[in-house]
Amino acid sequence: MSKFVPIYQKAGILEHDPFAVLDQEGVGELMKIGIEKGRSVKPDLKMGICGEHGGEPKSIHFAHEIGLNYVSCSPYRVPIARLVAAQSTIESRKAK
Amino acid sequence: MKDLLGGKGANLAEMANLGVPVPPGFTITTEVCVLYLKGKKYSEEVLKQVDEAIDKLEALNNKKLGDPDDPLLVSVRSGARVSMPGMMDTVLNLGLTDKSVLGLANKVNDERFAYDCYRRFIAMFGNVVLGIDFRNFDSLIEDEKKELGVKSDTDLDEKSLKELAERFKEVIKLEKGFEFPQDPKVQLQMAIDAVFDSWNNPRAITYRKLNEIDDSWGTAVNVQTMVYGNRGNTSGTGVAFTRNPSTGEKKFFGEYLINAQGEDVVAGIRTPDFIDTLGSKIPEAYKQLVYICQKLEAHFKDMQDIEFTIQEGRLYMLQTRTGKRTAAAAVKVATDMVAEGLIDKETAVTRVKAEHIDLLLHPRIDPKAKLEVIAKGLPASPGAAVGKVVFTAEAAEEMAERGEKTILVRTETSPEDIGGMAAAQGVLTVRGGMTSHAAVVGRGMGKPCVVGCGEISIDMKSGLFMVNGHTIKEHEYITIDGSAGSVIIGRVELIDAEINNDLKRLLVWADEIRTLGVRTNADNPADAALARDLGAEGIGLCRTEHMFFGEDRIPAVREMIMAEDEKSRKKALKKLLPMQKEDFLGIFRSMEGLPVTIRLLDPPLHEFLPDKEELDAKLRELEASGDCGKIDEVKKIIQRVVSLKELNPMLGHRGCRLGITYPEIYNMQVRAIMEAACELSAEGMQIVPEIMIPLVGLVKELSLTREEVCKMADTVMAEKAIKIDYHVGTMIELPRAAIIADKIAKEADFFPSGQTT
Numbered sequence: 001m002s003k004f005v006p007i008y009q010k011a012g013i014l015e016h017d018p019f020a021v022l023d024q025e026g027v028g029e030l031m032k033i034g035i036e037k038g039r040s041v042k043p044d045l046k047m048g049i050c051g052e053h054g055g056e057p058k059s060i061h062f063a064h065e066i067g068l069n070y071v072s073c074s075p076y077r078v079p080i081a082r083l084v085a086a087q088s089t090i091e092s093r094k095a096k
Numbered sequence: 097m098k099d100l101l102g103g104k105g106a107n108l109a110e111m112a113n114l115g116v117p118v119p120p121g122f123t124i125t126t127e128v129c130v131l132y133l134k135g136k137k138y139s140e141e142v143l144k145q146v147d148e149a150i151d152k153l154e155a156l157n158n159k160k161l162g163d164p165d166d167p168l169l170v171s172v173r174s175g176a177r178v179s180m181p182g183m184m185d186t187v188l189n190l191g192l193t194d195k196s197v198l199g200l201a202n203k204v205n206d207e208r209f210a211y212d213c214y215r216r217f218i219a220m221f222g223n224v225v226l227g228i229d230f231r232n233f234d235s236l237i238e239d240e241k242k243e244l245g246v247k248s249d250t251d252l253d254e255k256s257l258k259e260l261a262e263r264f265k266e267v268i269k270l271e272k273g274f275e276f277p278q279d280p281k282v283q284l285q286m287a288i289d290a291v292f293d294s295w296n297n298p299r300a301i302t303y304r305k306l307n308e309i310d311d312s313w314g315t316a317v318n319v320q321t322m323v324y325g326n327r328g329n330t331s332g333t334g335v336a337f338t339r340n341p342s343t344g345e346k347k348f349f350g351e352y353l354i355n356a357q358g359e360d361v362v363a364g365i366r367t368p369d370f371i372d373t374l375g376s377k378i379p380e381a382y383k384q385l386v387y388i389c390q391k392l393e394a395h396f397k398d399m400q401d402i403e404f405t406i407q408e409g410r411l412y413m414l415q416t417r418t419g420k421r422t423a424a425a426a427v428k429v430a431t432d433m434v435a436e437g438l439i440d441k442e443t444a445v446t447r448v449k450a451e452h453i454d455l456l457l458h459p460r461i462d463p464k465a466k467l468e469v470i471a472k473g474l475p476a477s478p479g480a481a482v483g484k485v486v487f488t489a490e491a492a493e494e495m496a497e498r499g500e501k502t503i504l505v506r507t508e509t510s511p512e513d514i515g516g517m518a519a520a521q522g523v524l525t526v527r528g529g530m531t532s533h534a535a536v537v538g539r540g541m542g543k544p545c546v547v548g549c550g551e552i553s554i555d556m557k558s559g560l561f562m563v564n565g566h567t568i569k570e571h572e573y574i575t576i577d578g579s580a581g582s583v584i585i586g587r588v589e590l591i592d593a594e595i596n597n598d599l600k601r602l603l604v605w606a607d608e609i610r611t612l613g614v615r616t617n618a619d620n621p622a623d624a625a626l627a628r629d630l631g632a633e634g635i636g637l638c639r640t641e642h643m644f645f646g647e648d649r650i651p652a653v654r655e656m657i658m659a660e661d662e663k664s665r666k667k668a669l670k671k672l673l674p675m676q677k678e679d680f681l682g683i684f685r686s687m688e689g690l691p692v693t694i695r696l697l698d699p700p701l702h703e704f705l706p707d708k709e710e711l712d713a714k715l716r717e718l719e720a721s722g723d724c725g726k727i728d729e730v731k732k733i734i735q736r737v738v739s740l741k742e743l744n745p746m747l748g749h750r751g752c753r754l755g756i757t758y759p760e761i762y763n764m765q766v767r768a769i770m771e772a773a774c775e776l777s778a779e780g781m782q783i784v785p786e787i788m789i790p791l792v793g794l795v796k797e798l799s800l801t802r803e804e805v806c807k808m809a810d811t812v813m814a815e816k817a818i819k820i821d822y823h824v825g826t827m828i829e830l831p832r833a834a835i836i837a838d839k840i841a842k843e844a845d846f847f848p849s850g851q852t853t
Contacts, residue, residue, distance in 0.1 A: 045841055075626045079453050082606045
């Protein structure tokens with residue numbers, strides 16, 4: 001674990017460890033830019049997220065919301081991702 | 097409704113509407129709490145409404161607060177939007193005063209009972225409302241018992257209890273400088289303030305943090321007519337679940353105590369009886385209880401956790417809420433309820449949390465392991481845990497900070513222990529039942545937990561516990577099995593859990609609903625096969641560098657890095673080719689028919705060389721022994737390490753930058769990928785390779801590398817005389833890449849995003 005993250009969390013500078021939970025405000029915005037620009041040229045461009053964020057529930061919700069095609073995570077997180085992806089679909093259906 | 101009335105208040109109102117017997121009462125909303133916490137005062141309107149509610153309550157019960165003949169007594173309890181068991185404050189028997197206690201004694205014709213209530217109330221008021229340490233009161237009880245030579249509180253007669261009430265009032269005067277209030281309305285106002293204030297007590301704050309509950313919600317306050325479970329042998333109190341909260345089995349589950357107050361069950365001080373036996377003791381009330389529980393579950397369409405009191409044969413429901421459950425129970429209850437037609441598949445999928453699945457995939461005790469079981473308790477929260485014995489919550493937290501695993505061993509746990517319980521791997525208690533604090537909190541947190549292990553005696557002073565002839569000292573290892581209730585000496589081997597049929601079914605429903613694909617990160621055939629079993633729909637990231645670190649490969653990798661020209665580099669790469677191909681053959685086989693994204697070599701080369709200090713030490717050693725032959729070789733490596741050194745290697749010479757500098761590396765990798773894919777394809781398998789070019793920041797980096805990749809792929813396909821569908825893409829990992837993603841997209845078939853940035 002990083003040396004300063006726990007201190008940042010205690011001081012309220014960071015809510016979550018950005019190495020565990022995707023930083024939606026910053027990195028997430030870059031992802032949105034990437035998706036939008038990428039699909040403006042190739043509407044069917046396949047896009048996903050890999051790395052441990054792919055198995056973290058909040059990040060999976062975000063991946064669903066911004067329209068990624070898939071998440072990729074370590075094997076034992078796969079069942080979690082399947083469940084959370086379904087919950088994201090249900091949630092966004094309800095929000096409509 | 098829950099947002100405003102809190103979970104408890106909303107459900108009480110709903111129960112009353114369903115015609116379930118509930119003691120009359122009213123709820124002050126969370127809105128009032130939020131306003132109160134801001135300014136520490138109430139609006140005129142709120143005060144007026146509370147007064148009116150009390151008038152109504154008095155009329156309903158045909159009793160008056162503080163009445164010297166037949167007083168109305170109430171409980172004042174917290175109740176937030178979501179249940180936070182034991183975290184905030186409760187005051188019982190409110191309304192008793194020097195005068196009204198006589199009324200109660202007359203009315204129930206039991207002086208001892210009345211004074212027992214009175215002294216409990218004064219102590220609770222002193223502790224909860226006025227913040228006086230409860231030990232100030234407890235020590236007086238202990239003194240009295242010692243003086244009389246009796247063991248239990250129930251052995252104290254009315255004279256002693258009366259005396260204690262007097263002394264408790266003196267404690268309050270001494271500690272606070274004012275008298276214990278004799279006006280019930282003043283008592284009530286102070287109690288309401290205290291419950292609101294308890295939203296911000298340290299243990300509630302910790303609980304909210306652990307459970308990600310919003311600090312701004314506030315709690316509601318429920319003021320309810322008191323009912324008594326301690327009015328003799330046709331009275332009692334208990335806690336029950338409509339299904340087993342540990343296994344999920346559809347069987348009425350719970351515990352009760354005859355002739356006791358509600359808090360006695362939850363506090364775990366007396367070990368209660370199983371609910372099944374209540375039928376033979378108070379049959380009518382039991383029958384009604386079972387009926388009401390079925391009705392509540394059918395109404396709320398979820399497993400309920402209820403609290404009840406029987407006062408002289410008459411049943412009252414004090415609370416119903418969604419029952420906290422283990423991961424296994426969550427899955428079983430959800431799938432069972434679909435089978436029963438109570439909920440649909442979509443609802444079932446939302447009933448199980450991500451953490452539940454995480455827990456179900458957690459290790460358990462290897463059934464083949466030899467175990468030395470030293471004690472048995474109740475299996476309160478399933479799963480196995482291994483750790484060093486600690487006896488205090490603080491110790492568990494301290495050890496956790498140092499990264500050490502602990503088992504928290506306590507006589508019983510209380511809400512103050514919550515931080516330590518979160519920090520420990522598992523919890524073991526001497527006292528308490530399946531609904532004790534440790535059990536409820538353990539299940540909620542998913543901590544393995546064994547409770548009510550009465551054979552254990554803890555000696556805090558010597559820092560040890562004894563059980564069945566064994567002495568276990570602090571910091572010695574034990575293992576607990578929360579599914580079997582056993583305590584085992586030493587560290588037991590744990591094995592990975594498997595997915596049971598209920599979970600399989602639930603995940604299939606999830607697959608039917610979801611639109612987002614799920615792939616896995618895997619760089620060997622075993623992980624790929626495991627992930628496929630767990631439902632992965634391909635590989636999203638296969639890191640090729642992990643293959644380079646293998647013991648049999650690292651010499652060839654180093655040879656490649658040390659190579660002084662292209663020719664010798666190619667020679668070294670040739671050695672790596674069959675090994676890489678073997679890896680891809682295995683991975684492709686495991687993922688037959690599914691896409692496999694393979695990232696070409698990404699890390700900076702220095703990562704594959706030994707570090708400089710290590711090399712320097714070796715050089716010194718060789719110089720000392722005079723082994724000249726090897727000295728030059730080590731010196732050379734040191735030179736290479738120094739030349740590869742970069743100020744910021746993570747943004748340095750890596751990814752496609754390496755691929756462009758040394759095209760033969762990527763060529764070898766692409767050859768290995770395509771040879772493997774073509775060979776398997778020739779066997780009739782469907783292989784979908786996706787080749788990923790890492791660390792692209794410039795469009796030309798991608799177009800150039802892509803051209804090379806395609807050239808090699810076409811060469812291999814021509815050699816093998818087979819055509820397969822392959823894709824070339826990149827990873828958007830640099831901010832620059834995200835910003836020029838439209839230009840990059842023209843050169844790419846796919847885009848995964850990484851979080852290196």
